[in-house]
Amino acid sequence: MVLYLIGLGLGDAKDITVRGLEIVKRAHKVYLESYTSILQDTRKEMEELYGREVIEADRLFIEQKCEAMLDEALTHEIAVLVVGDVFCATTHCDLNIRAIQKNVQVVSIHNAGIMTAVGCCGLSLYNFGLTVSIPFFTEKWRPYSFYERMKTNMAAGMHTLCLLDIKVKEQSMENLIKGRLIFEPPRFMTVNQAIQQLLSLEEEKKMDVFHPSTFCIGLARVGCPTQRIVAGKASDLLRVDFGGPLHSLIVPCLKTVTEEENIMIQHFAVKESDLVLEKEEDKKEDD
Numbered sequence: 001m002v003l004y005l006i007g008l009g010l011g012d013a014k015d016i017t018v019r020g021l022e023i024v025k026r027a028h029k030v031y032l033e034s035y036t037s038i039l040q041d042t043r044k045e046m047e048e049l050y051g052r053e054v055i056e057a058d059r060l061f062i063e064q065k066c067e068a069m070l071d072e073a074l075t076h077e078i079a080v081l082v083v084g085d086v087f088c089a090t091t092h093c094d095l096n097i098r099a100i101q102k103n104v105q106v107v108s109i110h111n112a113g114i115m116t117a118v119g120c121c122g123l124s125l126y127n128f129g130l131t132v133s134i135p136f137f138t139e140k141w142r143p144y145s146f147y148e149r150m151k152t153n154m155a156a157g158m159h160t161l162c163l164l165d166i167k168v169k170e171q172s173m174e175n176l177i178k179g180r181l182i183f184e185p186p187r188f189m190t191v192n193q194a195i196q197q198l199l200s201l202e203e204e205k206k207m208d209v210f211h212p213s214t215f216c217i218g219l220a221r222v223g224c225p226t227q228r229i230v231a232g233k234a235s236d237l238l239r240v241d242f243g244g245p246l247h248s249l250i251v252p253c254l255k256t257v258t259e260e261e262n263i264m265i266q267h268f269a270v271k272e273s274d275l276v277l278e279k280e281e282d283k284k285e286d287d
């Protein structure tokens with residue numbers, strides 16, 4: 001039969017397309033991939049709206065029980081709901097490949113995803129270079145390929161979209177070793193944390209990519225009623241409270257910004273009243 005990959009869009013459960021909803025109503029089983037993004041609605045609210053059970057497919061499910069779901073799709077219509085669009089995360093591209101390798105027919109129902117919705121900040125999607133992902137640093141793990149890619153984009157006159165890390169259902173090293181299914185609280189990287197990591201890389205690598213004066217745009221909850229977009233230099237955005245997840249960061253290439261793009265950026269320019277968080281220097285003095 002068919003594995004349907006159904007994009008839910010970025011807002012809430014109501015953003016599903018009519019075609020997507022028709023499939024959800026008739027499918028044998030409906031799974032919600034809850035590992036690479038979050039929706040503003042809970043699974044329960046979704047079940048009430050769609051009038052049927054929605055099974056959570058979390059990280060463990062995708063890693064361990066996915067094969068069983070694909071086997072089911074050989075004989076039944078199975079729907080997998082994906083927040084945003086369906087091919088914007090490697091997890092879903094892998095799922096697609098695994099299904100095709102098993103001879104499962106895959107049908108995608110597209111929706112709005114973050115990689116195009118960021119156009120709402122006014123920068124033209126045609127002027128973006130490589131998209132990068134910024135992972136949470138640990139004491140011993142500080143990858144920096146995203147910082148190098150940002151440099152490549154800038155040199156080519158292109159803007160950089162930074163997608164920010166999500167950690168859900170993570171186990172501590174101790175729980176992992178002891179095989180205990182105890183999970184750490186979810187963590188979603190904020191615009192502020194992403195800026196801090198970029199500044200710390202600049203101090204370390206000194207490749208002249210990202211400074212406190214670098215102009216950037218923070219975006220939170222794009223496509224939701226509480227969407228927030230603020231543009232300004234990195235040191236100012238550090239003092240903006242962007243609120244709840246999810247967040248993304250854009251580092252535009254100012255050298256090539258067009259007049260139209262500039263009008264929109266100015267529209268989102270940071271205001272004195274946005275600077276609600278303490279300055280970094282003041283924080284250090286308090287410590």
Ligand SMILES: C[S@@+](CC[C@H](N)C(=O)[O-])C[C@H]1O[C@@H](n2cnc3c(N)ncnc32)[C@H](O)[C@@H]1O
Pocket residue numbers: 010036037082083084085086087088089090112113114115162163164165166219220221222223224246247248
């Ligand atoms: C792997 S991508 C998931 C993409 C999703 N399937 C889509 O098509 O939008 C997850 C990252 O995209 C960004 N993101 C997703 N939705 C967002 C939103 N509504 N507002 C801001 N950033 C968002 C965040 O940085 C988040 O960590």
